[in-house]
Amino acid sequence: MQAWQVHENGEPSEVMRLEEAERPTPGEGQVLLKVRAAAINFPDALLCKGQYQVRPPLPFTPGVEICGETEDGRRVIANPALPHGGFAEYTVADERALLPAPDCLDDAETAALHIAYQTGWFGLHRRARLQEGETLLVHAAAGGVGSAAVQLGKAAGATVIGVVGGPEKAKVARDLGCDVVVDRRSQDVIAAVKEATGGRGADVVYDPVGGEAYQQSAKTVAFEGRIVVVGFASGTIPSPALNHALVKNYSILGLHWGLYAAKNPQLIPRCHEQLTELAARGAIKPLVSERVGLTDAAAAVQRVADGVTTGRVVVLPRLGARTQGAAA
Structure with a gap:
């Protein structure tokens, strides 16, 4: 072979x-x-x-x-x-x-x-407890991991803000269903998110990028919001200012999906059943x-x-x- x-x-x-x-x-x-x-x-x-x-x-x-x-x-x-x-x-x-x-x-x-949607489902639902009507901010929204999170957020009834890099990716994010698209190359991400949310910020931030994206996450997360750390595609692992999390009342949540296979493996087929159902009715693809x-x-x-x-x-x-x- x-x-x-x-x-x-x-x-x-x-x-x-x-x-x-x-x-x-x-x-x-x-x-x-x-x-x-x-x-x-x-x-x-x-x-x-x-x-x-x-x-x-x-x-x-x-x-x-x-x-x-x-x-x-x-x-x-x-x-x-x-x-x-x-x-x-x-x-x-x-x-x-x-x-x-x-x-x-x-x-x-x-x-x-499998991987991107399971990661998205565990991150948004099991870790962040995303609720219908909340605002979800997704970094790298046009990428493989981000596009899955956008679709899962929309399926959950959230308002989705997608952050992308460039006009081509902005079009992809809009086609995916993002309610608001922010092009980090031509827009001030922090200002754009605050404007889109009336100054409140995002209830849940889904961050597979790290680096500067995480810094933007900390400045745009809402009171009692949740930042889900999924990965570091930027190549830079940020060092969160925990005093900032304290004074602003938000949570920083890690998501290592692969760990569930060892720690709680029965959750993976359960998640797959839900993803299959969402795919069957066209909510995700x-x-x-x-x-x-x-x-x-x-x-x-x-x-x-x-x-x-x-x-x-x-x-x-x-x-x-x-x-x-x-x-x-």
């Missing part, structure tokens, strides 16, 4: 090599999966650079989120077991963690449903901006790393084959 291999750490476009490899052999409790689609996540770029919290032994195949097919023909969502990631024709995953693929989504959309073949995966991972993509980029190892619905 063909698989992308990383033999040394560095920029994805420089260290990912497409090679012939043996099909991985499932370990105890694992299953072999044919990869139908693999969604590219920012952690895939961090894995290549050796900067992710998980560091698989070299060489390894990146790709942490797939729509796959079992040997008995079931269409499933899985997180591949590293070092056998999803940017390959076949991978392996823990059988107990497999989730059924929604019939209403094609392979690429299904591959993009992963924004897949690009579908690329396996040979183009390294360049696509680099584009995600560089922050120039919108929505999700998905690798289809059999690009051109049928990928629509469960019967594909």
Whole structure:
């Protein structure tokens, strides 16, 4: 089979090599999966650079989120077991963690449903307790993680403010349903959010960016608001001023979705049931901006790393084959 291999750490476009490899052999409790689609996540770029919290032994195949097919023909969502990631024709995953693929989504959309939407659901509902009628501020609203949070916020009945970088991403955010879009390149984010909220600020802030975005979050969060820290795509980890949180009465909430698999795993399939229901009624649908073949995966991972993509980029190892619905 063909698989992308990383033999040394560095920029994805420089260290990912497409090679012939043996099909991985499932370990105890694992299953072999044919990869139908693999969604590219920012952690895939961090894995290549050796900067992710998980560091698989070299060489390894990146790709942490797939729509796959079992040997008995079931269409499933899985997180591949590293070092056998999803940017390959076949991978392996823990059988107990497999989730059924929604019939209403094609392979690429299904591959993009899991991590970003589970992260959004846990962050907005379990951690921040977002309520109907509240205001939600989403940083990087046109990106893979942000676009999921926008859709989930709208589905929950919130007013959604999306912060983006540039007019192209502003259009994407508007099309996603943001009630207010703020272009950080041409607007003062803090002033724009305060104007949009009548000076009150956002009840919940969803921040996968960190750095300057977090500083903006602290200045635009409402009284008794909640800032959900999801990641640091900017590359800068902020140091919150806790005295500011004290005098302004807001909460800073961390969200490490992967930890639920170890600490409270039964919540993940419950969340998946709710996401499947939302997808079935059209309330959420992963924004897949690009579908690329396996040979183009390294360049696509680099584009995600560089922050120039919108929505999700998905690798289809059999690009051109049928990928629509469960019967594909």
